[in-house]
Amino acid sequence: MSTPKPQMFRVRRSRVHGLGAFATRRIRKGTRITEYLGERVSHKEADRRYEAKSSDDNHTFLFIVDRGIVIDAGVSGNDARFINHGCDPNCESVTEDRRVFIEAIRTIQPGEELKYDYSIGRAKDDPPDVDEVFACHCGAATCRGTMLWPAKRPKPRPKPRPNSRPKPAGRAGKTAPRRAATRRTATRGSGARTTGKRAKRGA
Numbered sequence: 001m002s003t004p005k006p007q008m009f010r011v012r013r014s015r016v017h018g019l020g021a022f023a024t025r026r027i028r029k030g031t032r033i034t035e036y037l038g039e040r041v042s043h044k045e046a047d048r049r050y051e052a053k054s055s056d057d058n059h060t061f062l063f064i065v066d067r068g069i070v071i072d073a074g075v076s077g078n079d080a081r082f083i084n085h086g087c088d089p090n091c092e093s094v095t096e097d098r099r100v101f102i103e104a105i106r107t108i109q110p111g112e113e114l115k116y117d118y119s120i121g122r123a124k125d126d127p128p129d130v131d132e133v134f135a136c137h138c139g140a141a142t143c144r145g146t147m148l149w150p151a152k153r154p155k156p157r158p159k160p161r162p163n164s165r166p167k168p169a170g171r172a173g174k175t176a177p178r179r180a181a182t183r184r185t186a187t188r189g190s191g192a193r194t195t196g197k198r199a200k201r202g203a
């Protein structure tokens with residue numbers, strides 16, 4: 001059995017929100033910092049656990065692994081649950097064999113707060129003030145103002161060029177993002193979430 005490595009961060013109060021995780025040493029790009037641990041439950045069970053919460057309370061320790069599993073770090077969770085969201089993150093979440101890890105996507109200096117993009121999905125029945133409910137306080141110059149993934153804007157229709165023939169329907173060059181075997185969960189997703197209360201997405 002390998003010896004567990006000493007934790008590379010410590011938890012203390014954060015300007016972003018509540019408690020946050022701060023590097024205690026220089027962490028090189030690509031380093032696997034920690035695993036997101038907690039009880040593994042179904043989406044239905046996660047919804048049940050959070051159903052009593054008011055709809056304007058966005059606080060959650062849930063992390064979506066896939067369509068079947070959600071990690072509830074509120075139960076048997078570790079310090080990874082204190083890593084806050086950032087719109088210009090220094091970490092990302094990586095799902096491997098249905099386990100979630102947090103890795104550095106650039107070199108992090110001691111004292112820097114660890115952050116990854118929660119990429120919380122949107123739903124068709126979201127209330128109009130959903131971005132306010134999930135308002136982001138990460139402080140990045142490029143903060144998008146919300147922890148939710150940006151809303152899809154309808155694609156502008158290309159202006160027909162003079163002499164250009166209309167393209168046949170359904171052949172508009174649609175591509176789907178290709179998934180690597182290891183999913184980079186901090187990257188754009190398809191809006192997966194638990195059916196009721198939201199979780200950070202991992203699929």
Ligand SMILES: C[S@@+](CC[C@H](N)C(=O)[O-])C[C@H]1O[C@@H](n2cnc3c(N)ncnc32)[C@H](O)[C@@H]1O
Binds near residue numbers: 016019059084085138
């Ligand atoms: C897993 S907890 C992170 C730890 C949290 N700061 C705490 O003290 O419990 C996730 C919750 O922290 C809050 N949070 C994290 N990042 C945030 C951000 N950038 N802006 C606003 N709230 C944030 C949200 O309430 C979110 O649901």
Ligand SMILES: [Zn+2]
Binds near residue numbers: 138143
């Ligand atoms: Zn932000």
